[in-house]
Amino acid sequence: MxxxxxxxxxxxxxxxxxxxxxxxxxxxxxxxxxxxxxxxxxxxxxxxxxxxxxxxxxFIDLDALGDIDSGVLGVDNGSKFENGRLWSEDYIRRGPQDAYTPEEQLFKYRYAFTHLIRNGITTALPITSMYYRAWAEGYDEFTGVAALAGELGLRAYLGPAYMSGTTYARADRTAGQLWDEPRGLAGLDEALRFFKDFDGAHGGLVRGMFAPDRIETCTPELLVRTAAASRELDAPVRLHCCQSAYEFETVLRLRGTTPLGWLEGLGLLNTRAVLPHGIYLSGHPQVAEKGDADWQRLIACGASVAHCPEVFIRSGEALDSFGRYRAAGINLGLGTDTWPPDLLQNMRTGLYAARLLEKSAGQTSMADLFNAATLGGAKALRRDDLxxxxxxxxxxxxxxxxxxxxxxxxxxxxxxxxxxxxxxxxxxxxxxxxxxxxxxxxxxxDIPALQAQADRQFEKLLANQRARRFDDTQQQRLVRPVFPWAGEI
CATH class of the missing domain: 2.30.40.10 (Urease, subunit C, domain 1)
Structure with a gap:
């Protein structure tokens, strides 16, 4: 027809x-x-x-909200070391658990994919939080996610997230690293199996990708094997990178080089790499490593940065700057990462943040942000048909x-x-x-039914976050209201 x-x-x-x-x-x-x-x-x-x-x-969403978003709980709710955003030592001792049943895990994707479509997004690389998991994602879960993408008709790049470790809160409220490399390598094996079974499924709507969770939670062996799989299968790798000063300094301490320097040495800094969020490079005022070595690496390698302005501007952080990266020839796409999954809103926020940092309206235009949500995303995926x-x-x-x-x-x-x-x-x-x-x-x-189920699952998410806190904070309020509720202490 x-x-x-x-x-x-x-x-x-x-x-x-x-x-x-x-x-x-x-x-x-x-x-x-x-x-x-x-x-x-x-x-x-x-x-x-x-x-x-x-x-x-x-629109192409390179870091698409695939969850019932928990990131909103970090907005004006106190330290992540106290509010349960990170696992606490007490929680690790008690034993991490999945917040959701397998059916509820799949539902969160149904909820998210529906809202991505509702907001004009046609291609998505979904991201979900690992904090609410016993560890990470797996093959069986993603067979259901792939079927869901086919059912709803969303074009999706999929692969279960895997990791060798996680960041946790020590008793003194500092950050530590918990490692389990065999679990990470087993997760990569499941991701590789998924790619081979589902790349091109549902009439080509579903494509495979590799999605190690965060650079600071990966061991060298895990990333070496990821690089080899990506090379062999010509597959994209989406890896959160350069998104915090903590990540930068942790990688520098553990690996003896910057995050981008480490990826370069491992063979992961290339045109198949999609890097959310690309903010903290050497020379950034909040990191120890000076000079522009990372900047030169990013320019030379052909990797793409998935720019997610909305989620960072909430905490006073921003890419410095969109226009500077674009002028250097770095490919920029956009991602939502948080609620609402609205790329128009991210375009607007990204435009305003860029102009504020550039102290001018002349370097970054509306067309630049629109191009990032369309042509930039297509280039990141090496697709000239999107x-x-x-x-x-x-x-x-x-x-x-x-x-x-x-x-x-x-x-x-x-x-x-x-x-x-x-x-x-x-x-x-x-x-x-x-x-x-x-x-x-x-x-x-059925949007009302979808929302009703999401509301029920959000309560389970809140309960899991409460359980992750230290024992001495269990009775404290998790969500701090903007204004106090009248009549309540």
Whole structure:
């Protein structure tokens, strides 16, 4: 079936950059786009006119929230050493446990994938918290995640997260490292098995990746084997890196080099690497190592940085700066990482943070952030058929409504969305030519029932976080309200 979509604005691709088509058309059949422009000359089986709307390529989320987010519990709730965000020595002594049953683990992905689609995201590399696990993820769980991506129609790069260790809180409220290398290597074996069984599954919607959890929780052997698997299978590796001063100094102490220096030595710093968040490099004012060696490594290697501005700006941190990285030729994509899974909001936050740090509005533009959410993500995945509306590209197409009152008078479709829009202004989504959302509703999903289950599971998440605290903090309030509740102590 050949389908024609039309709207007051279409964001097409001319082979070099995105361009606007006024009152444009997009035609696709099967999973491929055939035409973008005006007055398609051929026969079509179905026409959908979205009116005052913008049709654009689906967003690519390189660090996609795949969870019922626990990161929000770190906002103005005190030290992670006291509030249970980290495992405590007491919790390790009692024995770590999964917060959720296997069925509940799968549900959190259903909840997250639904909201990714709802926010105009068509390709996702999901990330979830390991703090609520007995250890990490596994093959059996991800067979269910892959089936779920196929059911909902989300294009997903998947692989169970694995790790050799975890950071924990000592009794003196300092950070320590707990290691179990055999468990990490077993996790890599499961990830390798998953890749071989599921890369290309569900008509190509599911692709494999390797997802070691954090650089500071990996041993050399684990990363050497990851690098070999990535090389052999030509597979992407998504590894959280350069995201905190603690991580930087821990790697420097344990491995004798910076995080990027270590990855370079292990053979992991290359075009297959996707690195959230790329902030703390040598020369950063909060780390001990001076000089620009890491900066030169990042420029030379071809790795991509998954920029997640929203989650960092909450704690007063930011990439310094988006425009500087882009001007140096470093490929930048975007990620959500936290609730809400809204890349439009991350574009806006990223734009404002960049301009504040650059002390100018001239170095970073709205187009730069939009490109990161589309073309930058596609480049990170080495996919020239994603992130653009052009003949031959995948029919990953989203429609943003422009009639909502909060958008104000429309003067430029993307500027209106940047200044006042939100991801949930997405009205329709097509992934690989399949309509997965129409009229603001994800196909086949009962949103009230989904939310009710998420609320129940969030209570279990809270209970698990309370259990992770030290025994002497068990009775303290976990969530600090913005203002005190009247009548309560």
């Amino acid at each position: 050949r389908t024609l979509l039309k709207a007051s604005c279409v964001v097409g691709f001319d082979g070099t950059s995105h361009v606007f088509w006024r009152n444009g058309e997009v035609v696709f059949s099967g999973d491929r786009i055939e035409f973008v422009g005006h007055n398609f000359p051929g026969h079509v089986d179905r026409t959908v006119d979205y009116g005052q709307a913008v049709i654009c390529p689906g 992130g653009r509306l052009a003949p031959g590209a995948q029919a990953d197409i989203v429609v943003f409504d422009l009639t909502a009152p909060h958008l104000g008078p429309v003067f430029d479709p993307l500027k209106n969305l940047f200044l006042a829009g939100r991801g949930t202004d997405c009205r329709a989504s097509y992934i690989a030519g399949r309509c997965v959302m129409e009229d603001l509703a994800v196909v086949g999903v």
